[in-house]
Amino acid sequence: MLHKYKEIKRFEVTKDxxxxxxxNFMENSIVKGLPGxxxxxxxLNSSNPDYDLVVISFTWESKEAFMNFKKxxxxxxxxxxxxxxxxxxxYSATHFEVTDEWSQ
Known part of the structure; x- marks a missing residue:
């Protein structure tokens, strides 16, 4: 069984x-329309007085699709x-297979 695959990018950026x-990410992302x-x-979390936290989550149909994109x-x-x-x-990033999913 293929599991969906996630990449979570976390950026601490200046307030401005x-x-x-x-x-920039939404308008210039090269992933839109790619297979998988x-x-x-x-x-966006602006609660820290020193920086803003931008978190971007990418969902792929499988780890294979993600790896094909990376290459x-x-x-x-x-x-x-x-x-x-x-x-x-x-900046930091983490990757994982989605093993379970629940929605209402």
Whole structure:
């Protein structure tokens, strides 16, 4: 049985950058329309006085679909163009298979 696969990216960004960062992700994401890609969810927590927390969750139909994306030319090229952004204070990511799901 194939399980959906999630990638959760967590960004601590400067207060003046959170909306720009979220807009950039939604408008320039290369995952839209790719085989196996299902959805993006985005959240913002502004409660910390020192930074905003932007969390972006990507859902893929399977780990295989996610890995195919990570190895794709489009993904590799997008990372070659990237330069360090001083407005991103901290970044982390986690990945996991969705083993159970419940909704109402």
């Amino acid at each position: 950058y959170s909306q720009i960062h979220m807009t 890609f299902e959805s993006i969810e985005m959240g 794709s030319d489009a993904h590799l090229q997008s990372h070659k163009k990237r330069t360090p952004n001083p407005k991103i204070l901290k």
